[in-house]
Amino acid sequence: MSVSRDNKKIRVLIVDDIQETRDNLKKLLYFEDDIEIIGTASNGREGVEQATALRPDIVLMDINMPGMDGIQASELISQQDPNIQVVMMSVQGEADYLRRSMLAGAREFLIKPFSSEELANSLRRVYQLALTRRVAMPAPAPLAPPPDAEYIQYIPRKPQVGKIIALYSPKGGVGVSTLAVNLALALQSETRARVAIVDANLQFGDVGVLLNLPTSRTIADVIEAKGDPDEVLMNGILVTHSSGVKILVAPPQPEMAELVTPDHLRAILELLQKMFDYIVVDTGKALNDPLLTVFDLAEQIVLVATGEMSALKDAKLFFEVTQKLEYPPAKTMLILNRHDKSNLNARDLEAIIKHPITGLVPRDDKATALALTRGIPVVLTQRGIPFSQALFSMARMLKREPIPAEASSSNAKNAAAAALPTKTAKPKKRFALFGRS
């Protein structure tokens, strides 16, 4: 049992056409003291009516129902009251269902059967996210001042360049690509900002596969176009995922990797920095010149390792490289992936590697394998599970602080300074990811 952040019970309406499922859902939530079922409905139309009358915090909605289905009902509920959250349930996890649910306003997608823990955790997560959204609602804008000469002295805000976050491991197969795509999606969900993924694993990139993107447009097309790339060209080559995240896919054949020079990569990344707020770069393990260009431009390098000795040894060597490159220590953060009880605890691992570990991502073979088969990353389908929670925490840690309001009103110099990325800034906090062991 856990209590929601504002100490109120989470009020849930269940909409499912099968009586037995409704009863089972009630049983699953019976022992959760912080969750209250305030009503049930047996079809979409009834669900919309009940939602309007009862104003629940969350509607737990089945997709397939006779008459008005869950997607239509969610659309209507989200339109009527955006503060009511919808968690969609289905026995099928197809990409199209997921996409349509998300477009209809659903916050989370649960695939039946699920455990009471999975269900309760995802209800709590959706509820708490909604609370922060409510709090974050901007106050109504003050009326515009009259067009008086005194007021025309407004301060132009320096355009903020996109933050490049490069994920890397000197050892292959530790989960760099998995974390990169999940992090990008979590960042987009947390910030609603413009997010791009660059697959800079130029020989063996697989971001396109992880996101199930059938495409013939890749980074090789940017190079072939000759000259410095511009936004029009880039927009024609980027592939849009159903989440809205844009992807620059790796070349189709390994030998084409050689075509991409460090200068190309620099031009591409600098252009993307103008077009996006966050650019998440997946990388391969070869420590070559193109990769060093990515690292130079990155505001944050996320070094991924696992608890295995060989991965830790390689990570340790990498820190020696970053020292030689004279990167500030805070530029590289160490994340341990696939963490489970068989690993030494974080403190002992830190002693071995002689470097702080910023966060742990738990091992979840089932969720990651399913995500691979479906081509839908875990954070999109199972937001409440520890793996996803770790990724959302990582996204919150890596997101930019909003520019303080006073910076825009004091003077132009301050405003510009606040807008610039602080390359040497310390990480906001340590161990904020999934709990240490």
Ligand SMILES: Nc1ncnc2c1ncn2[C@@H]1O[C@H](COP(=O)(O)OP(=O)(O)OP(=O)(O)O)[C@@H](O)[C@H]1O
């Ligand atoms: N937290 C996790 N728990 C369990 N399995 C995971 C986790 N993270 C990644 N994996 C699995 O580990 C395998 C390797 O992942 P991934 O391809 O992301 O690694 P990589 O470091 O990018 O590898 P490569 O060196 O081939 O680019 C995949 O099967 C993936 O599903």
Ligand SMILES: [Mg+2]
């Ligand atoms: Mg990879």
